[in-house]
Amino acid sequence: MIRVLLEPGSAAVGRRVGLLEGEAHYLRVRRARDGDPVELRDGKGLSGLGQLILAGKIWSVEVTAADRAARPAELTLAVGSGDRDRFAWVVEKATELGVTSVIPLESARTAGVASRLRTQHVGRLQRHALEAVKQSGTAWATTVEEPLPLADLVARAPTGQGWVADAGGAPPPAVVGVASLTVVIGPEGGLTARELQLVHDAGYAPVCLGPHTLRFETAAIAAAAAATAARLRGSHG
Known part of the structure; x- marks a missing residue:
């Protein structure tokens, strides 16, 4: 069944609502027709069903079911803000895996990357997260935050558990609970020795x-x- 995206909070059973911008092109590519059943997502927990309505060239949907999935346990990736196209791939796959937030990290080795992710690119990456919702069927899109200096991240020590990717570390734990988890990933070339020590000192394993x-x-x-x-x-004991 085709999945389509709605504006967050717009779905209610029996209501006729418009689709998110760009969905009309997707429906043309999929050769959708008036009356076709569809799955509904909004990236904010909606897991619904509906029926397509085509009036002239305008698509809408009549909502027939609108359930809300609980937000998953917090899992944040704080990743060195390297090349923005490769970062878009991170956001897409992070959404598929249930990551709740991605923070682009600014560090010593990201400053010289000409194609690095910047604040003006965040909106486009958020759209990548929504497209991953449509592809994977998850109810929640990863939130892409604005780039953050590494020093600011470590100043607010992790809530719950914290990991940092480090070749000298132990393998990741085989079992973790539902407490929030933040994972720090360095940029291309890694974190400097000083940066890595700062992250360790802030409580990241x-x-x-x-x-x-x-x-x-x-x-x-x-x-x-x-x-x-x-x-x-x-979760399986």
């Missing part, structure tokens, strides 16, 4: 994500997958 050097986007998704799997094990 070093974890090793593999035997080889990883690109920042690979490390971010490896960490998200490890955390998600560990939580699943914890």
Whole structure:
């Protein structure tokens, strides 16, 4: 069944609502027709059903079911703000894995990256998260925050658990609970020795994500997958 995106908070059973901008093109590509059943998502917890309505060239949907999924346990990736296109891939995959927030980190080795993610790119990345909602069926889109200096992140020590990707660390825990978890991933070239020490001192436990050097986007998704799997094990006792 086709999934379509609505404005957050607009869905109510029996209500006819418009679709999010850009969805009309998607429906044309999918050769959707008036009356087709669809799944509904808004990236803010909606898991609903509806029926498409085509009036002239304008698409809308009549909502037939509108359930709300609880927000998942907090899982934040704080990732060195490298190349913005590769960062978009991180956001997409993070949404599929249930990451609640992504923070682009500014550090010593991100300043010289000409194509790095900047504040003006955050809106486009948030749209990537919504597209991942549509593809994967999850009810919640990852929130993409504005770039944050590493010093500001460590100044607000982690709420709950904190990990930092570090080749000298232990493997990630096999089981974790539902307490919030923040994972720090350095940029291309890694965190400097001083930065890594600052993160350690702020309470982030070093974890090793593999035997080889990883690109920042690979490390971010490896960490998200490890955390998600560990939580699943914890939820199954």
